[in-house]
Each structure stands twice: as structure tokens, then as C-alpha cells.
Amino acid sequence: MTSFLSENGAFENWMRTACDVVEEDLARKHERMKKSSFLFLRATFFRWAHLVKSRAPEILDLPSPLSVGDTHVENFGTWRDAEMRLVWGVNDHDDAALIPYASDLVRLTASVRLAEFDLSNREAAAAILGGYETGLRAAGPTLLDERERWLRDYVGVSDEERASFWEEIDGCPAAEPPEEAQSALLGGLPRGAKPERFARRTKGGGSLGRPRFVLVANWRGGRIVREAKAILTSGWDWANGRTNAPNYLEEIVNxxxxxxxxxxxxxxxxxxxxxxxxxxxxxxxxxxxAKLDAKLLRAMGSEIGSIHAHSFELRDEILADLDGRDAEWLHELGKLLSEGVEADFEEWKAFQG
Incomplete structure (x- = not known):
């Protein structure tokens, strides 16, 4: 398998042909990548496909539904739907693609291991796999206003966090986005909103280096914010030679x-x-x-199952395949792929010094 350093260089060079890379943010990404194997995992989904090929090639023959791709314990959050219901689930879909179903499960399991939570790795694998099957069989969004109120304990926002949000937005440096980004941001405002300023935002793990801008506007007595982030081909497709493949963002979101x-x-x-x-x-x-436990991991697994269930024609195939598997299977795959991530992480740390 190609060394991580070589593949990382190839990926970043490709990025420079696909968007106007923010080199300062890319340097920040490099610094983050050497802090922990978990942060390294978050930043390197493009490498995941090659790790799967080299360490668990049997995954590649499994049914391939529309998948998240870059699954990990920090890829979940909240939003409000058209009925203003508070929804929890995967909220970063940059690397969505048609991927063997086990990949999302193994990557989430590996992220728990690399993040070093108190929960045992076997307990984590069992919770994720159990939740996944539930999500496949009874697919649907996780709504915090009705059925899943218990999740509010994990996602509630304090007054301090609200103040911190605006401090972060106010701290974003002024910028003049390219015309395409400005048009996208202005098009996302409600009628009557008055734009106040454009700024550049530095955020994310794997997406650091992509152009990311915010627009702060005034509307009906208060400020509102929109963010624009450049869209690229999924890292999974890039790793498989499909560098111009369409992104599945719109399909997975909807x-x-x-x-x-x-x-x-x-x-x-x-x-x-x-x-x-x-x-x-x-x-x-x-x-x-401190709060992460088996119940939350089951919810994460269920969310992944629900997303995979959108590929309805594959659901029965996936369920049939799961009949021959148990949590130990997922635990061992998580361990195997984690070892690959850690080996790449050590190579990166040695290179960075």
C-alpha cells in the first residue's frame, strides 16, 4: 500500500486543482493531525478506502448503499426541519458515496476506540451494531421534540455556549468571497434580510483547507448567519480513481x-x-x-442504519448479511482498521517532528 505521506500529498495536490485551497487552513489541519489518532482519523477519510482494501478487503464485496463515509463520534449534531422540529443525526455529509455498508459501522467503531472513551470497545461495537439493525428495520429521523427527548441531555445549549457562538462568528476575519460563494450565500437569505459583512471561517477536520465563508445579515430585529463551504468529490471516490465523480450531498441530505x-x-x-x-x-x-455511553452509541448506529435504509433495494441484502455476523465481528474489524490508522498517525508524527 502507498505510504500515507505520499497519498496525503497526492490528495492535497488534487484539492488544489478542485478548489481554491486556503493554505493557512491546510497548515492548521497538519498541526491538528499530529495531536491525536482520533483527530488524525477525522482529517484523513481519503485514506480510509485504502486501509479497507489492505486490511479488510472482504468489506468491499458487501452491499453498497448511499453511505455517510466519514462517520465518527463527532459527526452528529442538531438542526431544525421545515416544521421547526429539533432533529439530531449525522450533520456532515461531505464524503457521502455508495460504499459497502460495513465501512460506516467500522469507522464509527474505530473512532470510539481511538477517542479512548471509558466505555469498553466490545460494548461500543455491540451498541453500534444493535442500533444499526434497528435503524435499518424502522428507519426514520431522530426527533427530539417527540420520541427521543432523552437526547436533549447530550445536545442542550447553555447560555455560555450561545455567547461563545457569537464570539466565534464575530471573530471571523473579514473577507471578500469569490462571486460564486457570494451568490450562494446571498441566495440563502430570507426576503428583506440586510447583509452586514462577509468573513472567512476556519472550521472542521477533514474539510480544513477548503474555502469556507460566512455572511452575517440583519433580519427582523436580529442577526442571522449563513455559511458556504466548497463541495468536492467524496474521498472514497477519489481513492478509487473517480476524481470527477458527482458528490452525493444533496441526495443524502434529502x-x-x-x-x-x-x-x-x-x-x-x-x-x-x-x-x-x-x-x-x-x-x-x-x-x-463523560456522557458518552452505550445508549448514545446505539442512537448513532440507528442513524446510520436509517440513512442506509434509503437505499431500500439493498435493505434486505444487508439484513441477510447481518444474520451471519455478531458484535465480535465489528469489534475485530474496528481493532484492525484502528491499527492501520495508528500506523499512519505515527508516520505523520515522525514526519512533522
């Missing part, structure tokens, strides 16, 4: 088994979404780490 965010739109090569304190990715902190 999948039949989900309650989509009506403020999430696509145009001019950018994804545009509304930003607010309670429309957010739930990232790790000390409180989150």
Missing part, C-alpha cells in the same frame, strides 16, 4: 428516511447552511466524553 434542514442548499459549487447556536455539530468536550 434522503427519504430523514427530516432535512430546509436551510441547507446547494449552488455555485458550494453547500450553504444556516448557522446558529442550536444548529450545530456536537463536538467532544469533557462533558460530552
Amino acid at each position: 434522503a427519504s428516511t430523514r427530516a432535512p434542514d430546509p436551510f441547507l442548499t446547494f449552488g455555485h459549487g458550494f453547500l450553504v447552511r444556516r448557522l446558529s447556536a442550536d444548529t450545530r455539530k456536537v463536538e467532544r468536550d469533557a462533558d460530552f466524553d
Whole structure:
């Protein structure tokens, strides 16, 4: 298998042909990648396909539904749907593609192992696999206003976090986005909104380096925010030589088994979404780490199953394949792929010094 350094260089060179890479943000990404194997995992989905090929090639023959791709414990968050219901689920779909179903499960399992939670790795695998089958059989969005109120304990936003959100937005440096990004951002505003300023935003793990802009506007007595992020081909397709493959973002966001965010739109090569304190990715902190348990991991597994169930013609094939598998299968695959990630991580740390 090609060394990580070589593949990372090839991926970043390709990125430079596909968008106007923000080199300063790419340098930040490099720094983050050497801090922990978990952050390294988040930043390197393009490498995942090659790890699967080299360490678990049997995965490649499994049914391939529309999948998240870059699954991990920090790729979940909240938004409001067209009925203003609070929804929880996967909220970053940059690497959506048609991928063997086990990949999403193994990557989520590996992320738990690499993040070093108190929960045992076997318990984590059992919870994820059990939730996944439930999501396949009873697909649907996770609605926090009705059926899944218990999740509010994991995603609630404090007054301090609301203040921090606006501090972050106010701290974004002023910028003049390219015409395409400006058009996308302005097109996402409600009628009568008055634009105040454009700015550049640095955020994310694997997407660091892509152009990302925000527009702050005033509307009906208060400020609102829109963000535009450049859309690229999924890292899975890139790794398999399909460098110009279409992105599946729009299909996965609006999948039949989900309650989509009506403020999430696509145009001019950018994804545009509304930003607010309670429309957010739930990232790790000390409180989150203490709360992560089997119940939350079952919910994460169920969300993945529900997304895969959108590929309805494959659901029975996936369920039939699962009949011959158990949590130990997922646990061992998670361990195997984690070891590959850690080997790449050590190579990267040695190179960075």
C-alpha cells in the first residue's frame, strides 16, 4: 500500500486543482493531525478506502448503499426541519458515496476506540451494531421534540455556549468571497434580510483547507448567519480513481428516511447552511466524553442504519448479511482498521517532528 505521506500529498495536490485551497487552513489541519489518532482519523477519510482494501478487503464485496463515509463520534449534531422540529443525526455529509455498508459501522467503531472513551470497545461495537439493525428495520429521523427527548441531555445549549457562538462568528476575519460563494450565500437569505459583512471561517477536520465563508445579515430585529463551504468529490471516490465523480450531498441530505434542514442548499459549487447556536455539530468536550455511553452509541448506529435504509433495494441484502455476523465481528474489524490508522498517525508524527 502507498505510504500515507505520499497519498496525503497526492490528495492535497488534487484539492488544489478542485478548489481554491486556503493554505493557512491546510497548515492548521497538519498541526491538528499530529495531536491525536482520533483527530488524525477525522482529517484523513481519503485514506480510509485504502486501509479497507489492505486490511479488510472482504468489506468491499458487501452491499453498497448511499453511505455517510466519514462517520465518527463527532459527526452528529442538531438542526431544525421545515416544521421547526429539533432533529439530531449525522450533520456532515461531505464524503457521502455508495460504499459497502460495513465501512460506516467500522469507522464509527474505530473512532470510539481511538477517542479512548471509558466505555469498553466490545460494548461500543455491540451498541453500534444493535442500533444499526434497528435503524435499518424502522428507519426514520431522530426527533427530539417527540420520541427521543432523552437526547436533549447530550445536545442542550447553555447560555455560555450561545455567547461563545457569537464570539466565534464575530471573530471571523473579514473577507471578500469569490462571486460564486457570494451568490450562494446571498441566495440563502430570507426576503428583506440586510447583509452586514462577509468573513472567512476556519472550521472542521477533514474539510480544513477548503474555502469556507460566512455572511452575517440583519433580519427582523436580529442577526442571522449563513455559511458556504466548497463541495468536492467524496474521498472514497477519489481513492478509487473517480476524481470527477458527482458528490452525493444533496441526495443524502434529502434522503427519504430523514427530516432535512430546509436551510441547507446547494449552488455555485458550494453547500450553504444556516448557522446558529442550536444548529450545530456536537463536538467532544469533557462533558460530552463523560456522557458518552452505550445508549448514545446505539442512537448513532440507528442513524446510520436509517440513512442506509434509503437505499431500500439493498435493505434486505444487508439484513441477510447481518444474520451471519455478531458484535465480535465489528469489534475485530474496528481493532484492525484502528491499527492501520495508528500506523499512519505515527508516520505523520515522525514526519512533522
